[in-house]
Amino acid sequence: MKGYSVSWTKHKNEPFFAAHHTTRQHKCIQTSYQNHSPKLAAFTSKTTLPIILPAFVVLLLFVTSVTSVLSQPIANQTLKAGAELNKLTRIRAHLKKINKPSVKTIKSPDGDLIDCVLSHQQPAFDHPQLKGQKLLDPPERPKGYTNEETVVESFQLWADSGETCPEGTVPIRRTTKEDLLRASSIFRFGRKPRSVRRDSSSTGHEHAVVFVNGDQYYGAKASINVWTPVVTDPNEFSLSQIWVIAGSFGNDLNTIEAGWQVSPELYGDNYPRFFTYWTTDAYQATGCYNLLCSGFIQTNNKIAIGAAISPRSGYNNRQFDIGVMVWKDPKHGHWWLEFGSGLLVGYWPAFLFSHLRNHAGMIQFGGEIVNSRSRGYHTGTQMGSGHFAEEGFGKAAYFRNLQVIDWDNNLLPLSNIHQLADHSNCYDIMAATNNVWGTYFYYGGPGRNIRCP
Known part of the structure; x- marks a missing residue:
């Protein structure tokens, strides 16, 4: 291509160049009561309910805390995905600005x-x-x-x-x-x-x-x-x-x-x-x-x-x-x-x-x-x-x-x-x-x- 060049020259001597888990726990508790006989159920309700209620509360608190912990990575992933989407949006806008129609x-x-x-x-x-x-x-x-x-x-x-x-x-x-x-x-x-x-x-x-x-x-x-x-x-x-x-x-x-x-x-x-x-x-x-x-x-x-x-x-x-x-x-x-x-x-x-x-x-x-x-x-x-x-x-x-x-x-x-x-x-x-x-x-x-x- 004429006109713009790279020079080369020579010289001899000189250089030129987790929400489903909680629901299933509740269902499991309900099913255990329904499978007992009425007599056994009555006995249970009279003698063990004061014990079961605190246990149930502890279990509920435990499940809630687990759900909270499990939800943190999901929240972080959601934030990360949002940031990536925002970055790609800004990249597309910048490319549109500097790449002119040809x-x-x-x-x-x-x-x-x-x-x-x-x-x-x-x-x-x-x-x-x-x-x-x-x-x-x-x-x-x-x-x-x-x-x-x-x-x-x-x-x-x-x-x-x-x-x-x-x-x-x-x-x-x-x-x-x-x-x-x-x-x-x-x-x-x-x-x-x-x-x-x-x-x-x-x-x-x-x-x-x-x-x-x-x-x-x-x-x-x-x-x-x-x-x-x-x-x-x-x-x-x-x-x-x-x-x-x-x-x-x-x-x-x-x-x-x-x-x-x-x-x-x-x-x-x-x-x-x-x-x-x-x-x-x-x-x-x-x-x-x-x-x-x-x-x-x-x-x-x-x-x-x-x-x-x-x-x-x-x-x-x-x-x-x-x-x-x-x-x-x-x-x-x-x-x-x-x-x-x-x-x-x-x-x-x-x-x-x-x-x-x-x-x-x-x-x-x-x-x-x-x-x-x-x-x-x-x-x-x-x-x-x-x-x-x-x-x-x-x-x-x-x-x-x-x-x-x-x-x-x-x-x-x-x-x-x-x-x-x-x-x-x-x-x-x-x-x-x-x-x-x-x-x-x-x-x-x-x-x-x-x-x-």
Whole structure:
């Protein structure tokens, strides 16, 4: 499929790339009296009634208490069934909200259903500030933008079916009941765990990143090597992305994020998938992955955000990467996203943000994993290729051609870069520069190992 691609380049030396029980008790007592003779019955009534009455009361109390105890599980089951029914009702309502009517549905080889939704009916236009608006025309690319690399054309896995979405529609990965059932709650579905990074470290999340700060930034661009890292726990993930950041690392954190991720909880499998994310309140109540809430406006009919990327890199084998660029349109101020070899995917309207309405104060590139320590020790979830940076090309994952965009819409190489690995015995990073890859770095690791217990 022409246009959105995964790059692959080579170089020889340099890297290019219980109610019935009570009734029966009563019946049994009555029958024992009826079977006696009248004489015996009279004798019994005169001599034993004072004894039988208290005994009967005790028995009745006993049966009542047993009935009460037996009824508790039934009541609990009834409450549980009611809660499950209520949950399923809320799930159906949420699915109806985010899965829009389609004019065509494409079955992906990995089991995904890709719905071709009319552009003006996509989730973004549920937002009150976007209702009735039309898609914007493509913005001007940054100055110094080139796309002259020799590439091997590639595709997202769903496009391998040979089907495409018609013009005037956007491809959207359908969300299923199973997707929602895997989430911790319907409210949190499609949102990152509430974990605000402070100087690139936070409990449960680990990073290996290169970053620049101390200036005003209007975008970033890089080519990101694609792998299939092992994620050992269903609620963990492994991702490689660009962060465009503004605000503090408190509750006012604004981010735009794009890259690839493996997330069994979100997608139900272990494929690397092209994804986006945004938040304006440090992952609390605003923003989401992909198109799982109103916000990001998609303009492209060839890219399905959240769909699997194919092909992927192999150890000591061919290497593939994806181009990702996020930049602020000087004319309207919206943040645009480009994927692959020059394909505009869509944009985040500026009004979604507070600090990012103006510019970013930090740009980051690199990997992130979740370490839940569910077994009492460090996770074995891999970052990148699952190999440390020093293994180099074909073995360790990389980012190459790192650039930022300035106030005048110029693409520039990075200067005054910082590199940081939260736990370098688990995941590390090595940055460098050359004439072929510009600013680049290798990063990642296996997680738990003899030096990372």
